[in-house]
Amino acid sequence: MIATIEKLETETVVSVNKTFHYKLKPTKNQEIIFGQWLGTCRYLYNVSLEYRKYLYAQKGVNISKFDLINEIPEVKKTEGFEWIKQVPANTLQAVIERLDNSYQRFFKLGAGFPKFAQKNKYKSFLLKNNSSGSEIKVSGNRFKLPKIGHVKFFNSRPVESKIKTATIRKEADGWYISVTFVGNVEALPLLDNNVGLDLGVKYFAVTSDGEYIDNPRHYNKYQDELRILQRSLDRKKKGGNNRNKASIKLDKIHQKIANTRKDFLNKVSTKLISENQSVVVEDLRIKNLTKKSKPKLSDDGKTYLKNNRKQKAGLSKSILDAGWGMFCNMLDYKSKWFGRWFVKVPAQYTSRDCSNCNFRTEEMPLTIREWQCPQCNSFHNRDENASKNILKKWLEDQN
Ligand SMILES: [Zn+2]
Known part of the structure; x- marks a missing residue:
């Protein structure tokens, strides 16, 4: 599509969605909770995928994300699955939306059919703020997160307004948070170039x-290093300590x-x-x-x-x-x-x-x-x- 200049009028101050990333400094206990929530989200993702596949194969029904979300309260009441309740409700909803996004990519963009989420690939979950913005807040070097409380972080630059969402992500070297909010930027003066x-x-x-x-060919530069590490990883015993160490190195x-x-x-x-x-x-x-x-x-x-x-x-x-x-x-x-x-x-x-x-x-x-x-x-x-x-x-x- 070609945009025309009329449509591209500039304003002097523009509101934009901004996302800032920070490294978290969780306590041991908070790390355990993050890990549990991540596991719960991955579990919900995989059972929901299985359920969608089952409904389609057996009954020809393509269940919508809304219908799936509506079934979550029932799951929470099911004996043996009460632990799902520990995760905030809108975080669970976001899991269903994430699954639905991969279905949409499959339907509309010709991407591959949604796959079951592997532990080493499913590394993040989403927290949504409430409308008053009181559930996810930042003060000083701490984030206030729903159900977890205050988590310390490395404050590299200030968040400018009410936080909308926070994504918690597990990386090779620890836990990270990405927060989105609406910020303002001042447009630069018009140029002739x-x-x-x-x-x-x-x-x-x-x-x-x-x-x-x-x-820059970053990949080529690291390719030899990657190949050697991958080979040594393959030689190590599954589930062993050495294999874990090599796998962390590879992730890094x-x-x-x-x-x-x-x-x-x-x-x-x-x-x-x-x-x-x-x-x-x-x-x-x-x-x-x-x-x-x-x-x-x-x-x-x-x-x-x-x-x-x-x-x-x-x-x-x-x-x-x-x-x-x-x-x-x-x-x-x-x-x-x-x-x-x-x-x-x-x-x-x-x-x-x-x-x-x-x-x-x-x-x-x-x-x-x-x-x-x-x-x-x-x-x-x-x-x-x-x-x-x-x-x-x-x-x-x-x-
Ligand atoms: Zn010519």
């Missing part, structure tokens, strides 16, 4: 200003990769948004690019063509590694924060058109990185030319 971006694999991005932003590296990646994406997106009035990218269907490729039938339909699996897996991984989706998401919310415009334009012909004279060349294989326009003789770097066309599409749309 606009930039187009060609998001790629060779470079993370090439801008229409001719800047080549290197791909994964967390490190995720943090460095996020840090990189944050820096690049902030710089682009602060220096330009509009940031324009191609509307790439990232999902399609990263999907696993199926073997193709040959023209006579008799044999399957060998596809270059290895190469494709590498490309997909690089795309995922580059984190385009997360990056576009950041550009989107930062543009809203600061009164800038983040725009997606259709991806057609951006690599084939000459950005100087508009001459359209034949389809070019990805291996061709540089070319000369047969009409105006301009010399082009493939990605830089594409980013210029991307910006042009948006600017021309304004006239």
Whole structure:
């Protein structure tokens, strides 16, 4: 979809949803409670999934999240399941909503069918505040949380207004909290600069200003370390102490990769948004690019063509590694924060058109990185030319 400039009016002060993350300093007892609640939520997630599957398979019924939520009070009354009551009611509701979200992703986006939640994958639960904001509050270096009371945390920056939700997350090195609230940001003054971006694999991005932003390849850097650790983990006895230790080590590296990646994406997106009035990218269907490729039938339909699996897996991984989706998401919310415009334009012909004279060349294989326009003789770097066309599409749309 192409947004038009009329729709993108800026206001000087904008209300936005903000999320701040902190590390918690729970007592031993609070850690035990967090662990129990997490276990209860995971349990509810898995039985609800089983129940949904059962209803569909046996009766052809697709039960709604509202009907599922309405059955929770009954579960609480069931003998042997009273312990579910210890978890706040809206945290249990949020579990059903989380399950419903994975169903929606399956129905609407073609994601995989919801899976049972493994212990090492299901790591967070949500707390919702009441309307007066009295259940989740912050004072000094303590959060007040429903049913748990005051939990200490490392206060790195102040929460600006009434907290709406808090997500408690278990990481390799302890417990974290993410709180959301409505905050204000002041829009930046309007600028004349606009930039187009060609998001790629060779470079993370090439801008229409001719800047080549290197791909940090965090994953590659840690890959050897990951492989060695994974191998040593596989050799260790299941349930053993050594295996646990190795598994924690592995989690820590994964967390490190995720943090460095996020840090990189944050820096690049902030710089682009602060220096330009509009940031324009191609509307790439990232999902399609990263999907696993199926073997193709040959023209006579008799044999399957060998596809270059290895190469494709590498490309997909690089795309995922580059984190385009997360990056576009950041550009989107930062543009809203600061009164800038983040725009997606259709991806057609951006690599084939000459950005100087508009001459359209034949389809070019990805291996061709540089070319000369047969009409105006301009010399082009493939990605830089594409980013210029991307910006042009948006600017021309304004006239
Ligand atoms: Zn040309």
